[in-house]
Amino acid sequence: MSINTFGRLLRFTTWGESHGPALGAVVDGCPPGLELSEAAIQPFLDARRPGQSKFTTQRQEPDTVRILSGVFEGRTTGTPISLMIENVDQRSKDYSEVAKAYRPGHADYAYDAKYGFRDYRGGGRSSARETAARVAAGAVARLVIPEVAILGYVSEIGGDAIDPANFNADEIARNPFFCPDAAAAIRWEKIVDDARLAGSSVGGVVECLAIGVPAGWGAPLYGKLDADLAAGMMGINAVKGVEIGDGFAAARLTGEGNADPMRPGNDGPVFTANHAGGIAGGISTGQPVKVRVAFKPTSSILTPVETIDRDGQAAEIRTKGRHDPCVGIRGVPVVEAMMALVLADHKLLHRGQCG
Amino acid sequence: MSINTFGRLLRFTTWGESHGPALGAVVDGCPPGLELSEAAIQPFLDARRPGQSKFTTQRQEPDTVRILSGVFEGRTTGTPISLMIENVDQRSKDYSEVAKAYRPGHADYAYDAKYGFRDYRGGGRSSARETAARVAAGAVARLVIPEVAILGYVSEIGGDAIDPANFNADEIARNPFFCPDAAAAIRWEKIVDDARLAGSSVGGVVECLAIGVPAGWGAPLYGKLDADLAAGMMGINAVKGVEIGDGFAAARLTGEGNADPMRPGNDGPVFTANHAGGIAGGISTGQPVKVRVAFKPTSSILTPVETIDRDGQAAEIRTKGRHDPCVGIRGVPVVEAMMALVLADHKLLHRGQCG
């Protein structure tokens, strides 16, 4: 089934294809009275915008957002907020090859198996352009949780990880990789550029911290804060893994090594570690919420790959066109948006049940 | 908010605490006419049952399931199936220490922060006993997808992984660890027993394959097959990470290395690799669906850990009582159950939209 709505109380629904006239999101359930204008959303779209360096796709999209409803005299009314972004640079191109043969690693074959046909222009609905709608929706969600600071960054590209000792949040905005380690950013230039020049691609890992989440958001089961984060992150294009806190590394620890001891503090407990990533039993603990997200290398590469065509015959395909050599980079604003959307939803849910 | 329902068309709702009279699940949306009896559910509960070896908790629970509704003359009626498991071995014990101080790593502090108080007996609602209800619900879900074979196993304990070259599915039932590598199973005996004797605990990784899933189940966005699996798995007690296919390892590959080329086959395409874990763009590809799940070491350890009490005062706590030295082991039937529940739901969803 097609399921394009995410969230429980604060919900958003996205629509639009890579090569249609526009794409957008409808954000529903937003509290009333919050100051909102297009100017509050645009910077987040700009951060995700393609074509800003040679390390991302050269598609040129202004990604200008319009608010079509739900705001009156500069404030949210509590009714649905319709956000629209027009597609501008749908370069006319020959799609006959993609229309006929399935690009391995892409959703082409799975779409045809499900729906019987597909909009093959630029990936159609499975294009990463859809994430612009999430970023716009996420900008609204941020207004719901002013107490929370969200910090996303790339921690690994092509297997080359940052050195935690070099972590400097101020660096993130200073390089085209959202990299908090100045030395790693320099190394990554070569990694990504080499991939780009070779018509290849590399994967990456995005980390995201949410600082200021109070203890008590979430739920004990199913709609757990970590389960909803996992769903939100795994639902981003190209994501193949999600970790909360230490994630898989926790599976290699002992109970003693994984403990997050508490001491009395002035403002609730002081934790001496945060292996749990700020979530215990599905509920926030008051520590920073930490998520790690694995992005695969984009499947659009120039090297020919064996495939089949729509008639089931053997074929070979190489994906020309404009692509991100590392989709994880532009994944940072998307991961931040999903973090904001999940947290804002759980803030409202908690308030609904517990007052 | 409390959210104890999972699924969209095939939904289940669980209830019950560790030390209440019973726990259970209501499975709704099940197709009619499927043969169902308690005997079809019990083996899965037996696989999860505690107290079967020295490597799991010594709590003795028969975990006998009763079907209270939704079955008539041995077949599902299409109406809700109520499953109940009585708690038998709620050993009377002194909970005053746990009631007063928060066990680090457990949900104790987060619960109190959310709800103002908690049922502290054996973890209350956050006890892993809740997973018995999922396993029972999962047994019903399996009936909905007879075309799918689900194979779960432990692939790593305490940082010691199986050797893929030794993989033998027949081994899984031959050792108390659901381990497909006979040599690893022998090593794990010592690892787990050492942890048990030391009052410590170790983490583990569970892998699960679903073989026979046809291409086309899932959705392009949000309600993606992988996003729903991520939510389902991350919602299991003690889970901190979820991977689909190669997961984080994919983030270290190039586009060429991560490709899953296709060749013509007799029955749809033949894939020459499965880095994607059987899911592309949120939709199944016809390959085996593969999930990896990281279980942290249980936080119940005999070593005293620094904590605070309900009054915010410094305290120290050690968790006596009956615990699993490695909760990942008994996680295997739970992971399998969640796999079955997600897949069965998506089978019905796909049929609903696409006929």
Added chain:
Amino acid sequence: MSINTFGRLLRFTTWGESHGPALGAVVDGCPPGLELSEAAIQPFLDARRPGQSKFTTQRQEPDTVRILSGVFEGRTTGTPISLMIENVDQRSKDYSEVAKAYRPGHADYAYDAKYGFRDYRGGGRSSARETAARVAAGAVARLVIPEVAILGYVSEIGGDAIDPANFNADEIARNPFFCPDAAAAIRWEKIVDDARLAGSSVGGVVECLAIGVPAGWGAPLYGKLDADLAAGMMGINAVKGVEIGDGFAAARLTGEGNADPMRPGNDGPVFTANHAGGIAGGISTGQPVKVRVAFKPTSSILTPVETIDRDGQAAEIRTKGRHDPCVGIRGVPVVEAMMALVLADHKLLHRGQCG
């Protein structure tokens, strides 16, 4: 599809058949810390209980409720509350006739058309016994809205309506009809008894007021307070019509006649009329919320009715057994329960969005 869950934040899921071992409800999303015991639920079940006068079915059911989860030391924990009611008086009887032929007006034919077969014993899942689970769930919902007083009563039986001039809330508990008009109650004795003796049945109308609902609960569209009430009431067995405020009578008024003018009051506006039934634009106005619900006469009658059997052959059926000559009477506690459940849900929803 089978959909046995109702509500958005405060949700309940019911299960069970007329002749199964038990039936029940799982109430999820309830705020924590509310005092709850079986004694708080039982009076509402007793009000709905069959066999209390000759005017209702003679099935004898104690309808004793057990709380299986979600309550600790006498207070709700915020986790799911499992309520179970055992079936006691499933009289062994010959169902071969009902199994073979469809009772007109009942769900028999529609069930078979949908599911291919059905549990025919006492109506199975479509038995009005299911409403016991709603009444139990409704008793929990009442705890969430202590500011609201709910008053349900029968206003019409067999076409004979109460005289509003005779309305006396104290009368409701003094007669077996939940009738607020002492004179009408006397007339109804004959109407219902005549129907009973003739093996016939009569319809009725239940009205329900909720006093104390503050202005602001509800939503402008789709999840409107009146739309949710309409769904909740129309979902009760035998209900064929729902009105808010003046309902169909409003369609015969002019704009002037239907106006609900406001004057300044000490505590918000004073309304000089309540044609709207306390709801404008889907949102409560602070006036009493008023719903009217039409119950058809039960289709179980002794007069033979033309029908077909499972093989499509002509047949005739008369429904022996124990039946309510006027199902509307015992509908009063059910309507009250649904009112409480909808209002409690919207209280939490409003708090979630608007704080």
Added chain:
Amino acid sequence: MSINTFGRLLRFTTWGESHGPALGAVVDGCPPGLELSEAAIQPFLDARRPGQSKFTTQRQEPDTVRILSGVFEGRTTGTPISLMIENVDQRSKDYSEVAKAYRPGHADYAYDAKYGFRDYRGGGRSSARETAARVAAGAVARLVIPEVAILGYVSEIGGDAIDPANFNADEIARNPFFCPDAAAAIRWEKIVDDARLAGSSVGGVVECLAIGVPAGWGAPLYGKLDADLAAGMMGINAVKGVEIGDGFAAARLTGEGNADPMRPGNDGPVFTANHAGGIAGGISTGQPVKVRVAFKPTSSILTPVETIDRDGQAAEIRTKGRHDPCVGIRGVPVVEAMMALVLADHKLLHRGQCG
């Protein structure tokens, strides 16, 4: 909470205000491969369009729909269909009076009580213009149920009902009232024109038949076909009552009088009556599904009505501007749309569970 999504498998989300730049709907879950173009939607919008006779509001809106996503090469892709209608005739006018004082009968006071403020221009989100979005969504839903013919009409205006003996479906399109009784249509001219000239308004009743619904759509409880219809209809602006089949009239019948006897037919049973309106136990019976919907007179009248202003002071208000003297008339395409949306959803739900 704001809830602007309706449906379970086939879902639609609407957005937009009376005086914003546009309004729209996102239809999600639509089966793939259905032929869809703007030309397939426009006629239904035209039927609802204002300003077509002196009996409806004089606002001039072309209500031209644009499809922004979800359609490729003339067919639905299975992904979300975004429909947008631009607002054209938002006449600039002085709203200071409406901004300051609450119009009785409108949602003004309830909105302010809920959200703290409101978009007062033309009713904002509570304007009946929102129903254009439903009509557009309904046009998509019709494609999902080609086997069903939907026939809506006005059966009563200002208390003057049609004579069933005069019913002629062909008449419906021949007069500006969607009236199937030519004689009544003539009488209604005077009723509605008198109301219009007096600056008053009258109520009306809309009936809707769905012919061709097979037996088996719906659910036994909560998500019953009739409960979902009741929610859908009661959620339309100005609606105060919903009946299925005989509705409240059924409450005045005996069991014998209300029976719908069955006889063998060539194609399932032949029913000799349809008091039930095509739905038994929440599930369709194969007979025509019949709904009756009561529209109150619009509260926008020229007669001054007592009210209060935002400061709680006494005031008087008369609603100038362009209004429908009988909102029920243009309610017909909206009721038809909701009928199509509910039925299409239940078709998919039934297929999902029962294959």
